[in-house]
Amino acid sequence: MRTQSASARLEPPSARGLRSRWLAWRRRAFGLDATKADQVELVQRRIYLLPTARGLFVILTAVLLLLVGVNYQLSLAYVVSFLLAGLMQAALLASYRNLQGLVVRAGRSPLVRQGDPLTFVLSVSSPERVRCGLRFDATVTAPTLGSSLSRHTSPRIAAGADAVAAVPLEFGGLRRGIVALGRIAVESRAPYGLVRAWSYVHFEWIGLVAPVPESPSPALPLTASDDDVHSAPDRHAAHDPDSLRDFVAGDSLKRVAWKQVAKSGRWFTRTGESGAAQNVELNWQDTTMSDTDARLSRLAAWVARADNEGCAFSLWLPNGQLAMAGGAQQVADATRLLAMYPTSPDEARGLR
Numbered sequence: 001m002r003t004q005s006a007s008a009r010l011e012p013p014s015a016r017g018l019r020s021r022w023l024a025w026r027r028r029a030f031g032l033d034a035t036k037a038d039q040v041e042l043v044q045r046r047i048y049l050l051p052t053a054r055g056l057f058v059i060l061t062a063v064l065l066l067l068v069g070v071n072y073q074l075s076l077a078y079v080v081s082f083l084l085a086g087l088m089q090a091a092l093l094a095s096y097r098n099l100q101g102l103v104v105r106a107g108r109s110p111l112v113r114q115g116d117p118l119t120f121v122l123s124v125s126s127p128e129r130v131r132c133g134l135r136f137d138a139t140v141t142a143p144t145l146g147s148s149l150s151r152h153t154s155p156r157i158a159a160g161a162d163a164v165a166a167v168p169l170e171f172g173g174l175r176r177g178i179v180a181l182g183r184i185a186v187e188s189r190a191p192y193g194l195v196r197a198w199s200y201v202h203f204e205w206i207g208l209v210a211p212v213p214e215s216p217s218p219a220l221p222l223t224a225s226d227d228d229v230h231s232a233p234d235r236h237a238a239h240d241p242d243s244l245r246d247f248v249a250g251d252s253l254k255r256v257a258w259k260q261v262a263k264s265g266r267w268f269t270r271t272g273e274s275g276a277a278q279n280v281e282l283n284w285q286d287t288t289m290s291d292t293d294a295r296l297s298r299l300a301a302w303v304a305r306a307d308n309e310g311c312a313f314s315l316w317l318p319n320g321q322l323a324m325a326g327g328a329q330q331v332a333d334a335t336r337l338l339a340m341y342p343t344s345p346d347e348a349r350g351l352r
Contacts (some may be wrong), residue, residue, distance in 0.1 A: 034204040057195035072160035095197040126159035133190030206350040208339035264308035
């Protein structure tokens with residue numbers, strides 16, 4: 001540490017300034033820093049060009065023909081050599097124009113259950129002209145785990161003139177938690193395959209992988225004042241005047257709660273008894289398991305069951321809390337809070 005500090009002090013101010021500018025340009029040019037902007041346009045300073053293996057062969061052939069023409073004074077060798085050189089120049093311009101002006105937009109933060117593929121959807125706008133042979137390559141990382149998890153390369157796509165194309169970047173095999181989309185490489189080798197043109201786009205963009213609900217679904221943690229509910233184990237707290245219980249073979253189809261069946265996929269029967277609407281308080285402390293993922297799975301099961309039974313619920317977690325409410329938005333907020341545990345929603349960067 002002392003040696004590094006001494007060398008830094010001995011470095012001239014001009015050299016330090018050049019070094020800092022070089023590092024800043026490198027991070028900006030190669031997309032190492034994520035941007036909070038919703039869209040990025042590929043301009044001249046963002047696009048890089050290099051010949052492919054086929055392009056290198058064409059260049060080598062042109063050089064050899066030029067040498068042959070010089071040594072043996074062959075006019076045909078000159079003609080073919082200059083034609084190949086002109087072809088490479090045209091390929092450079094065409095490959096550059098295939099990316100120049102392309103606008104890449106970030107979409108909404110995806111939210112899926114563990115085990116399902118997580119898909120980030122990009123929107124690509126192509127002003128003025130058709131773009132062909134576009135390919136997108138990206139990786140995702142989990143900040144909570146600190147490791148790269150998956151890589152995805154999209155198939156080559158084409159974008160029409162003044163049209164918008166959706167590019168899904170799908171990643172599988174991810175664990176529960178926050179998943180950050182890394183740097184995206186936009187590449188094209190069209191139209192001749194002689195030049196590789198590429199650019200980098202890096203959004204501050206995260207996705208969420210929610211825990212899988214516990215199965216079979218446990219009973220909801222009703223309050224002690226609900227004596228009538230505790231006295232009947234098969235009863236379900238609900239805002240509907242008719243309480244529900246699990247469907248048993250032989251129950252009349254007229255008493256099936258079709259609305260709850262359509263929402264959850266599970267079968268319930270109305271008991272025909274009137275009951276007061278129940279509000280459910282879901283608390284981290286009510287889960288007695290020692291394993292964190294098991295506790296999150298139980299809370300996820302409670303959230304799903306409360307929604308299926310039409311209950312309003314509140315949720316308290318160490319990383320945040322939700323007030324008493326019901327409906328699809330409450331379920332989505334609860335699922336998002338469970339997915340990002342132990343990170344607080346205020347601390348999550350890149351949530352769109």
